[in-house]
Amino acid sequence: MDISVVIPLYNEDESIPELYAWIERVMKQNNFSYEVIFINDGSTDRSWEIIQELNQKQPDVVKGIKFRRNYGKSPALYCGFEQAQGDVVITMDADLQDSPDEIPELYRMIKEEGYDLVSGYKQKRYDPISKTIPTKLFNATARKISGIKNLHDFNCGLKAYRKAVVKNIEVYGEMHRYIPYLAKNAGFNKIGEKVVQHQARKYGSSKFMGLNRFVNGYLDLLTLWFLSTFGKKPMHVFGFLGTLMFFIGFVAAVWIGADKLWCLANGIQQRLVTDSPFFYIALTMMILGTQLFLTGFLGDLISRSSTGRNDYQIEETI
Helix, strand or coil: CCEEEEEEECCCCCCHHHHHHHHHHHHHHCCCCEEEEEEECCCCCCHHHHHHHHHHHCCCCEEEEECCCCCCHHHHHHHHHHHCCCCEEEECCCCCCECHHHHHHHHHHHHCCCCCEEEEECCCCCCCHHHHHHHHHHHHHHHHHHCCCCCCCCCCCCEEEEHHHHCCCCCCCCHHHHHHHHHHHCCCCCEEEEECCECCCCCCCCCCCCCHHHHHHHHHHHHHHHHHHHCCCHHHHHHHHHHHHHHHHHHHHHHHHHHHHHHHHCCCCCCCHHHCHHHHHHHHHHHHHHHHHHHHHHHHHHHHHCCCCCCCCCCCCC
């Protein structure tokens, strides 16, 4: 099979028939063998009934996954990736803002130019300024932390993947924003970008508005950075910070004690050590240093007992 199209959706019953007809037309024009996998993320409208109707007409092409409740985009993509059988996997949103006309070129970039992942870049957007400005700041931060300098839009729903990519990454929580980063961490380094057309929303309203998504996005990015950098070696960061803080606190405590002894030896009037704020600062740093060291130690113990401690990406075995 040439292409699997994975479409997560939530309350998009008005756009599903038009989107599928558009995809079908593009696929037939290019003689692609394909499947379309709709993941109904707990919709409360007629979305699932429409998917069932499409499946009855073309059971070999239209497939559906129905969640009992709304889990989010990442779980929907994870389940869609598990079921995908195409050599190239295309993801897009169901709101008609992603154009299926981009599919042939995305497929060509994967198959002929050898990209592992191609991410869409909506250079001209039809979103309100309250969404576009935070998105630019978010993408700039993501480029800096991930090291993927050539991507302008990490969170674009329209992406193409080599099949091996979706079978070797785990999209969970709200990590759909960072799939290129997940792919890079799994060893898929040829990541490209294509300028794609952004359509104005035709039906309904966006399901992803609100400032909390940007706050969560930054927290997820920090989590992913830490896991990719220190996930299998937590002692390296916590142990280092703990040792450094304990050493500084210990040196400060020794200096305070030595200064007190010197003053006593020379008959100089000196206040009690416990009256000095530096004594408590030094003590606090030693305690925090010990706690950080123990955190790293416990993290290493957990990592060593984890079932995924030896989960390495092996591309080929002969």
